Amino acid sequence: MTCGSYLIDALHARGFRMTPQRMAILHALRSVGGHLTPTEILLNASRIYPNLTKATLYRTLDFLTRNGFAAAVHLGDSRVAYELVQEQHHHVMCRRCGRSLLVPEGTLRKVCEILSEGTGYAVEADHRVWFGLCSACQSAERRSDEKLAG
């Protein structure tokens, strides 16, 4: 497991500690990759650290998020997923077919600029999923609208 050394230093620098539980959770996040729900993380991390408790899992996800090592993302309704933080990024997801895409970095930067200009706040990008229609599904919806009207 090579998750470790730079994270250990980053934790120690702020007075925190590395533990086998945290290692297992970080390893699950890294090795699976992408967006993982707490239940998925528990399943994967338990293979490395079988006694991992749910309380520790949730506390650790909260800890990692508040300290910038992981990021939460809300997937519609009430589901929350987590991923390791690399750079801040947003996704767009099609609410019809589910296909998703990374928002280009320049686009995201511009979004934050416009929000900051419009409000006077220094707005932070965080980690988000936008919903809408992909171009294929836009055409599909147009066709079915025409059918209804015609």
Added chain:
Amino acid sequence: MTCGSYLIDALHARGFRMTPQRMAILHALRSVGGHLTPTEILLNASRIYPNLTKATLYRTLDFLTRNGFAAAVHLGDSRVAYELVQEQHHHVMCRRCGRSLLVPEGTLRKVCEILSEGTGYAVEADHRVWFGLCSACQSAERRSDEKLAG
């Protein structure tokens, strides 16, 4: 309670029904106003309809949201709140002092345009809270940074 008549028609038009449970929940949302958590809604709606169950509450919030009568919003971590839908809008909230502001309509429209241009998706605004620093707290953070450096 004057919540009623136009909503009753809107429901009937789509084959749904108005019930005392839904009335109580809608009344709680309207009379309290702003962002309310499910627990807060249950507390308020129970004063009007004492036997309201949790299952019905959550089902109704989901129903109202999916049909455009209410909107969910994620408040950082994992808390979700609801409010009655008027127009689509976003908020910015200061992560230091908690003060919040409505994002101007033009700003929000521009954000969606930029996201749509940048991704090819027809991105929808939904209902969101952005986090950042208000102008007062930006100055405050600058001052404390200078103190640390100097």
Added chain:
DNA sequence: TTCTCTATTGTAAAAAGTTACAATAAAATT
């Protein structure tokens, strides 16, 4: 190594949220 300090974890109970299924009650039909 041993001791001390306290960040972190496990335990167990509570709270929040979800689900399947039978019972209820709006609305339409007779």
Added chain:
DNA sequence: AATTTTATTGTAACTTTTTACAATAGAGAA
């Protein structure tokens, strides 16, 4: 008014998430 239909609710069990508190175990000091 009685009957039928089915959208909606209550019940109860279940899963997920949070919390309080005592026990554990990193990390530094002795």
